[in-house]
Amino acid sequence: MITIALSKGRILKQTLPLLEKVGISLLDDPFTSRKLIFATNHDDLQCVVIRATDVPTYVQFGAADLGIVGKDGLLEHGGEGLAELLDLKIAQCRLMTAVPAAAVGQLRHDKRIRVATKYVKSAQRYYQAQGIQAEIIKLYGAMELAPLVGLADEIVDLVETGSTLKANNLVAQDLVADISCRLIANAASMRVQHKMIAKLVDQLAEHI
Numbered sequence: 001m002i003t004i005a006l007s008k009g010r011i012l013k014q015t016l017p018l019l020e021k022v023g024i025s026l027l028d029d030p031f032t033s034r035k036l037i038f039a040t041n042h043d044d045l046q047c048v049v050i051r052a053t054d055v056p057t058y059v060q061f062g063a064a065d066l067g068i069v070g071k072d073g074l075l076e077h078g079g080e081g082l083a084e085l086l087d088l089k090i091a092q093c094r095l096m097t098a099v100p101a102a103a104v105g106q107l108r109h110d111k112r113i114r115v116a117t118k119y120v121k122s123a124q125r126y127y128q129a130q131g132i133q134a135e136i137i138k139l140y141g142a143m144e145l146a147p148l149v150g151l152a153d154e155i156v157d158l159v160e161t162g163s164t165l166k167a168n169n170l171v172a173q174d175l176v177a178d179i180s181c182r183l184i185a186n187a188a189s190m191r192v193q194h195k196m197i198a199k200l201v202d203q204l205a206e207h208i
């Protein structure tokens with residue numbers, strides 16, 4: 001039996017059609033069911049549907065052989081015990097810094113700035129590489145609010161259309177990382193289930 005960990009939420013909406021294209025369908029609807037484990041039309045394949053941030057952990061410890069997760073989550077996890085097999089090119093967006101419109105153009109190198117983000121590791125790496133002293137404040141959502149209420153000078157968050165930033169009078173500044181969904185595998189599963197995983201990777205690659 002192969003287990004695939006799927007990220008629920010917006011990634012799942014784009015994952016299910018991709019799985020359908022390679023002939024995999026879940027027997028129950030994960031958007032209406034309270035189940036966590038989903039049988040598929042293949043006897044030897046099941047899916048678990050969990051929070052995106054938990055997918056790398058399930059795969060790292062072999063609770064799932066494969067996972068589908070955003071690169072943002074992968075960067076935060078660190079990738080230990082995982083192999084990144086494929087860029088699925090879904091849920092594409094960019095991890096960016098953003099500041100209030102009034103702060104655009106202000107130099108950041110001469111002071112310690114406060115940055116609100118859910119993406120602590122990626123942010124730390126970015127500011128360090130830029131030589132900017134940053135105090136990172138971990139938030140779990142609504143990062144855009146932080147600069148508006150004086151909690152932070154800037155944010156690091158995902159940007160797709162830019163409408164969330166615009167609605168909050170923030171302006172995207174620098175690219176931290178290009179983000180899209182990745183197929184990941186447990187390192188041991190890669191050896192034990194090599195044939196089946198290689199076949200699935202080939203099939204998915206044809207439909208990207």
Ligand SMILES: Nc1ncnc2c1ncn2[C@@H]1O[C@H](COP(=O)(O)OP(=O)(O)OP(=O)(O)O)[C@@H](O)[C@H]1O
Nearest residue numbers: 009010011051052053070071072091092093158160
């Ligand atoms: N605006 C966006 N455009 C494209 N992809 C996005 C966008 N926002 C998020 N994503 C991708 O979808 C993933 C999950 O986002 P979603 O908003 O569904 O869950 P979340 O509530 O942020 O995650 P969690 O439940 O783990 O806290 C992100 O990790 C990212 O890879």
Ligand SMILES: O=P(O)(O)OC[C@H]1O[C@H](OP(=O)(O)OP(=O)(O)O)[C@H](O)[C@@H]1O
Nearest residue numbers: 141142157158159160161162163164165
């Ligand atoms: O550039 P845009 O097209 O506006 O997309 C960016 C927004 O999308 C994501 O939020 P999401 O809608 O997933 O909400 P949440 O993270 O607050 O759950 C992200 O955290 C941004 O807030």
